Amino acid sequence: MNDRPTQTETALSVPAPIRASLDAIESSLIREVSDIGMAMGGVTPLWFGESDITSPDFVRDAAKASLDEGETFYSSNAGIAPLRAALARYESGLRGRQIDEERVVITISGMAAIMLAMETFVGAGDNAIVHTPIWPNCIQTVRIMGAEARLIELERGPDGWTLDLDALFAMADERTRAIFVNSPSNPTGWTMSGEDQARLLEFARARGIWIIADEVYTRISYEAPRAPSFLDIAQPEDPLVVVNSFSKNWCMTGWRLGWMVAPASLVPTITKLVEFNYSCIPVFVQRAGIAAIEQGEDFVAETLALYRRNRDLVYQRLAGIDGVHMANPPGAFYAFIAVDGMTDSLAAAKRILTDQKVGLAPGSAFGPGGEGHLRLCFALQSDKLSGALDRLAKSLEAGVV
């Protein structure tokens, strides 16, 4: 309360409540570390899922040209037609089969696409199954809608992470409306096999459950030209929504531009919800997306080569440290590092930040199965990464826990 005179001064009689279900939604623990680190200076930030590479010139130039053209007005809910067409061609080329333009909806980030999917499928009394450890936002969108997030833990073995599909199937009941799959996965790099995708799709068809497939890392794949995708095997009207984003492949995190591929019959519903969530996306941002798709293949290849070098660098430098366990991830651009005896990854991340000026994300941010780990994003220039690894290794060798 301030002390200036106002027209109405009556005290608040009854506190106005916010939704009780929001209490279960945690603020990001990643932000808890980064907020400290950003105030420090001199930190090598490996906490977010973001490269340190500025968006390429041809992307920025396309946006500037659009602004010069005066494209500053409302646009269509589902995205401008040339971008939907460009993405249909792109997806069709990537999958080797026709993906129709009418199935593509442009969204104001991959995050927004996930939220729109949850608004479409889940409400109070419903549930959605989500594997963990996972980017926490995938869980929280379920809870925002008042639905239950049923969490199933991936298992960590010496060769990487695995998902027990039968255990997942056993969690589904008659109120299960969606199964969320993030593959390649943030933070573990776990990548679902094509065989498992086919089994899950069969299950979803038989039970009438939607698959929400977050495939934003589909092209950041180290053991195949791209990771298996549900779009490789699904029929157009299967209960499947695939989420993607310009953020990771084209270094466009700050642009807020993503897309969904959905059954054509679902697109009018999604489009309706776009109107009531944010209505449309700046045209000049969408023009940048067209440039990324049409001119970006060399850039994508170069950054993938960088990530591959970095992945190997991280593994070489850290995997041999006593008490440290990690598999070389098959996809995405994170190392998810297990540290023996570490029971408070948030405290450990803060200590490494303070001691070594290396910014990591605490494993506890990623839900069940995440504690005991630290996530390191290696999507940056190799020389910067190398220096940070030197400092981080000191902490790990000294036993950070």
Next chain:
Amino acid sequence: MNDRPTQTETALSVPAPIRASLDAIESSLIREVSDIGMAMGGVTPLWFGESDITSPDFVRDAAKASLDEGETFYSSNAGIAPLRAALARYESGLRGRQIDEERVVITISGMAAIMLAMETFVGAGDNAIVHTPIWPNCIQTVRIMGAEARLIELERGPDGWTLDLDALFAMADERTRAIFVNSPSNPTGWTMSGEDQARLLEFARARGIWIIADEVYTRISYEAPRAPSFLDIAQPEDPLVVVNSFSKNWCMTGWRLGWMVAPASLVPTITKLVEFNYSCIPVFVQRAGIAAIEQGEDFVAETLALYRRNRDLVYQRLAGIDGVHMANPPGAFYAFIAVDGMTDSLAAAKRILTDQKVGLAPGSAFGPGGEGHLRLCFALQSDKLSGALDRLAKSLEAGVV
């Protein structure tokens, strides 16, 4: 289904359902008219709430400079600090009292701010009170959250529209979590008096109910320098969220940039929800917002003068037509025109579109009390408006119904 061979061919066994509550959410009837008109060519579009003026150069230049600087990375959930500070200064100046920066959250459109507010306050079993006729999006956000929208009709008199506050109070029960007020109002121009705002605020305090005040037209006011605002009278911790946008005053509809002023204690919750809805807003868009605030006052004054001339032009040309009823709106940039005997405003809007190439929004799009009206947005260059009014007058004089 396509006929190309795929790895999995099993037929869909059980249809995967979408949320039943989405059935109650209509697609936009405005879009139903505009979709036809956009395919026609030669139409004067008065259907959206949008000026035909391109965003000013200083706004576009600020975005381009930011892109040149390489500001293409993630930014903070609540918006960049310089824009929050600029808006705190702007709001403080407008209201003549201190509005702290920590109370300002930047949002990816005014629409997104409304959706965030609904996510914060209402879920299944709750209700929110909304006056009609109103921009339909305000109602649909309540329904997306699975809550009940309780609608109260404004009353149309010869001098304009009025709201019976006592009737509104009588609609509230123990599950009423929010009261939505859009003043000046789209589509009616109805503007709540300061006295009524004080009464409503008292009620909200006493009953512990949030006011969501959509004040995007607060400066498009013809009878006072600006419309009365809840921010004139509220205490910082009152149950009040005020939504605003860059779209209307600075001709920035396509940029998707808005803001909220909320109690400081609520900001962490809103910020948390931003993370899970769209995470952040492009920095280059936010830089454009700073330019609008810091350099835009002359532009705002000029466009307001244009809208005032246009308002009077519409009234002079249409109000005298037999069977046509309209008051000169005290705020916003719409004429909401009642036509005697018109019972299907959607059909009438389509006929006017076809016959006269004038694109209007059907009154039925705006909920109870809207049927029998046509909405005309007069935020365009006067010569274009004048020609459209000539043609529209022909339809109205001939009896369009």
